[in-house]
Amino acid sequence: MALRGVYFLVDRQSGKALSITLWESEESMRASEEEANQLRSETAQAGSQAVMGVERYEIAISPERS
Numbered sequence: 001m002a003l004r005g006v007y008f009l010v011d012r013q014s015g016k017a018l019s020i021t022l023w024e025s026e027e028s029m030r031a032s033e034e035e036a037n038q039l040r041s042e043t044a045q046a047g048s049q050a051v052m053g054v055e056r057y058e059i060a061i062s063p064e065r066s
Helices: 026-031 033-046
Strands: 003-011 016-023
Touching: 016 026, 026 033
Parallel strands: none
Antiparallel strands: 003 016
């Protein structure tokens, strides 16, 4: 796997959280999906939370791509 970075964002007032992972390639991201699904489920259960969805986006602009 070629994980490039991860961010975990939290809105403390609402209790909502969002995680963003950055991957070397779409292929690397897809290869990690089974493990990521398991990790999301375990993390949500441990915090008495629920996973509301998973969305995928492509980076269109980045200092590295300039």
